[in-house]
Amino acid sequence: MNQIVEITEAAALHIKEMMKQNEEENAKLRVAVKGGGCSGLSYGMGFAQEVEEDDIPFELHGLKIVVSKEDAPILQGTKIDYKESMMGGGFTIDNPNAIANCGCGSSFRTATKVGTPEEC
Template identity: 55%
Template sequence: MIKISEDAVGKIKEILAEQNNENLFLRVAVNQGGCSGFTYGMGFDEEERTGDKDFVIDGLRVVVDEDSAKYLYGVEIDYKESMVGGGFTIENPNAIATCGCGSSFRTATDEGKAEKCD
């Protein structure tokens, strides 16, 4: 379903270790909003919900809610270091359009609920 690069898994595990909570896992989601209609959500959670899809990538537990799964199929998450810091990137083969900032998208079959960007 989702691919997470070795660099991204390493960084996520590093951040997760700082939380001192063995019950946490990575939750990846898609929410309505952003300039193009959908935005990505990625954070730590410890509550599973009905319909969640649960899998492990290189020892990292990842959970995706049922509604987000159809937008995240084939997504690749990476982490890049640069001179001004680092950050996660998301490459989504389902996206046909993305916002200039790169944090929102829409698909061929669903436009989501876009917000007006400044």
């Protein structure tokens, strides 16, 4: 099993709770990269019912995860965590492949993939 991203136990528990609330308990978590944002690339997380032919499936903390083979090199080694604060909770994404991030923290680019930057 090829683990592309690391998902902390706190993030996995929160994702499982979201799956339960959305009646998606049997779904897989799809972690993806798409064009957009100030720096050119942005992260996407959603629920998938099927594993596509070009997906790399793996499991962490009882959570089934899929990443496309195209996104795998960009996401390799990325850590997804969930943190609670007095302002609420949210996911944090730490990607060692990102060489630039936008000021809002929602987009990035890598040395080999620039994406499609937008005006901020």
